[in-house]
Amino acid sequence: MKIIVCIKQVPDTTEVKLDPKTGRLIRDGVPSIINPDDKNSLEAALQIKDNDPDTRVIVVSMGPPQADIALREALAMGADEAILISGREFGGSDTWATSYIIASAIKKIPDYDLILCGRQAIDGDTAQVGPQIAEQLGIPQVTYAQKIEVNGDTIIVQRQYEDFYQNIEVKMPCLITAIKELNEPRYMTPGGIADAYSVKNVTVWGFADVPVDPEKIGLKGSPTNVYRTFSPEAKGMGRILDGSDRNTVKELLSELDNKHLL
Ligand SMILES: Cc1cc2nc3c(=O)[nH]c(=O)nc-3n(C[C@H](O)[C@H](O)[C@H](O)COP(=O)(O)OP(=O)(O)OC[C@H]3O[C@@H](n4cnc5c(N)ncnc54)[C@H](O)[C@@H]3O)c2cc1C
Numbered sequence: 289m290k291i292i293v294c295i296k297q298v299p300d301t302t303e304v305k306l307d308p309k310t311g312r313l314i315r316d317g318v319p320s321i322i323n324p325d326d327k328n329s330l331e332a333a334l335q336i337k338d339n340d341p342d343t344r345v346i347v348v349s350m351g352p353p354q355a356d357i358a359l360r361e362a363l364a365m366g367a368d369e370a371i372l373i374s375g376r377e378f379g380g381s382d383t384w385a386t387s388y389i390i391a392s393a394i395k396k397i398p399d400y401d402l403i404l405c406g407r408q409a410i411d412g413d414t415a416q417v418g419p420q421i422a423e424q425l426g427i428p429q430v431t432y433a434q435k436i437e438v439n440g441d442t443i444i445v446q447r448q449y450e451d452f453y454q455n456i457e458v459k460m461p462c463l464i465t466a467i468k469e470l471n472e473p474r475y476m477t478p479g480g481i482a483d484a485y486s487v488k489n490v491t492v493w494g495f496a497d498v499p500v501d502p503e504k505i506g507l508k509g510s511p512t513n514v515y516r517t518f519s520p521e522a523k524g525m526g527r528i529l530d531g532s533d534r535n536t537v538k539e540l541l542s543e544l545d546n547k548h549l550l
Pocket residue numbers: 294295296297323325326348349350351379380381382383384386387390404405406407408409410411412413414415416417418510512513514
């Protein structure tokens with residue numbers, strides 16, 4: 289099998305802050321990581337490879353040159369090849385333009401069977417890129433995968449809902465988005481790290497290498513406009529009502545009434 293895993297390098301959001309003047313993320317000094325859901329999708333690909341050594345796992349990322357580090361980490365975990373889509377022309381792309389660029393790059397990779405994405409990136413948080421890549425490529429997609437099993441030329445996906453799940457059988461080539469319940473990502477090995485920086489390569493594809501319409505990429509090709517970005521104001525302390533059930537309900541109703549919420 290040939291599996292493509294889409295990986296986004298994201299700031300470690302537990303430490304991310306917004307510049308109150310510009311509304312942009314303060315990235316200086318913030319460590320970057322592989323988007324957590326993408327590690328689950330990579331692990332799923334590597335588990336398929338564990339059972340079938342002929343499987344090749346190709347990791348693809350679009351981002352600035354420093355995304356090389358995320359791809360090297362994926363190589364150190366066991367991916368076979370890495371492609372970094374990088375160029376000034378791609379900057380400013382919204383999710384639609386991003387998925388168009390990634391899909392156009394994937395069209396250059398022949399005979400893939402499966403594309404794995406994370407459900408959602410922890411910085412952009414839209415969960416749009418995976419489904420949009422599938423749409424651009426005209427292949428079936430299943431999102432929110434908590435279990436996957438290869439069955440001949442199909443994949444059986446257990447798709448998570450809030451209080452139930454669906455089993456869906458999907459024919460390859462297809463795209464699946466992973467959630468954290470899918471597996472426990474493996475760690476890099478010392479040998480894997482050495483290979484990632486010596487034997488294996490990150491191939492960089494710039495604007496000239498990806499067949500895209502320049503009108504459909506970057507800010508110009510992005511239909512989304514961010515009106516304003518801000519951190520929500522911290523809420524005041526809540527109030528815990530104490531006492532007998534009858535009195536607490538009475539007090540709660542009177543509180544809601546005072547606030548004209550009833
Ligand atoms: C108007 C506008 C301008 C923007 N300008 C910029 C900019 O200049 N620079 C910038 O970095 N961002 C920019 N962004 C944000 C950028 O569009 C999103 O980060 C990107 O499209 C991914 O969306 P997301 O983070 O919501 O990913 P999601 O849709 O939540 O991600 C889902 C999955 O898709 C895959 N995926 C997502 N992004 C990538 C990627 N880049 N490479 C590989 N796989 C990926 C991963 O598997 C991920 O788990 C801009 C957004 C808007 C709306």
